[in-house]
Amino acid sequence: MTMIAELRRQFADWIGTVAETIVRTFARLDIKPPIQLIETERNLFVVRTAARSGRSAAPDCQVRLTGDAPGVAPLHEHWQAAMRGSRVELMLLPDRFLTRPLDLPRRAVEFLDAMIRSQVDRLTPWAADDAVFGYTSPAETSGDRISTTVIATPKTTLEPLIRMVESWRAGSIVLFASREPALPPANGQLASDGVTKLMERHFRGSLDAARVSRVLTAVLLAAAAMAALSMTTMSMIGGGLEEQERQLTQKISERRAALRLEGGDTTALTGLVRRKQQDAASVVLLEALSRILPDNTYVTELRIDNDKLHMVGMTQDAPALIKVLEQSPHFTHATFFAPTTRSADQAGERFHIEAAIKPHSGLGI
Known part of the structure; x- marks a missing residue:
């Protein structure tokens, strides 16, 4: 049973790696630049897109979230068109998150995700399923140990933001936590040394690794089922053909024996024997x-x-x-x-x- 579970885990890891590769490949082929949604004040966001070579970036605009709906400054038509199917990078202020340092053995790097998930309910007031969390890059310390900082926030505080981005028909949203409440430069790169990625969600109709993994798994299972069915069918057909060949060979042998006794090749000999008698x-x-x-x-x-x-x-x-x-x-x-x-x-x-x-x-x- 342990071997089956290990094989299943390895298969899932391989499928996940292939799916992420496919998603990254399609993302690189996407000509639309990511749109940054940066919180400068509580519930006040700057919307910007990075300038690309040969193209000028559209002017920034501001959106304020009031309650559960986008704020008083609606998006310009240009931004509404730009948002459709785009990747939205959301960077929130540090005071939205709870941070906790964590000291671990160096060997914990191999399974750091699972270990931190098991520690979230101890380090924060929320269970792992009720929180959005991440951690900074592990740093080596003395005594063969590493240190990292766990960053977490409840999912309920993020739902209005996610619904706002989804209402703009964006393709996906990526959540970043910033250490400093400063507006980063418009270079299209939020995930730098002072920024930690916490979550990525793909909306309906967009391409994400989970959906691609499910499709790949279904395709592989269908292919395996078809291969097994084909092998079974060929085995049955092959067995039938072998039996027919055996029967045909037997009939040919019997017919040849009959011809040796009655055929035209022995007519003269039979006549001579009869004439002799x-x-x-x-x-x-x-x-x-x-x-x-x-x-x-x-x-x-x-x-x-x-x-x-x-x-x-x-x-x-x-x-x-x-x-x-x-x-x-x-x-x-x-x-x-x-x-x-x-x-x-x-x-x-x-x-x-x-x-x-x-x-x-x-x-x-």
């Missing part, structure tokens, strides 16, 4: 014929055409050959496909016989 071998047929033909029979022409045997030759008894072939397990349907003839110069008959071939594993007789 169904057709009788020529050597077997010749061996069977040599066993069953009589000794007085001579074959002059022999042709095996698929499942047909064609045989031409000479014999003493041609019809007897038909019977011999029919009795053989290798042949069937023996018949003459041409007339049997006898020549005067030949001792036997010339026959022309055809028979159907039957597959048989043995030789037979």
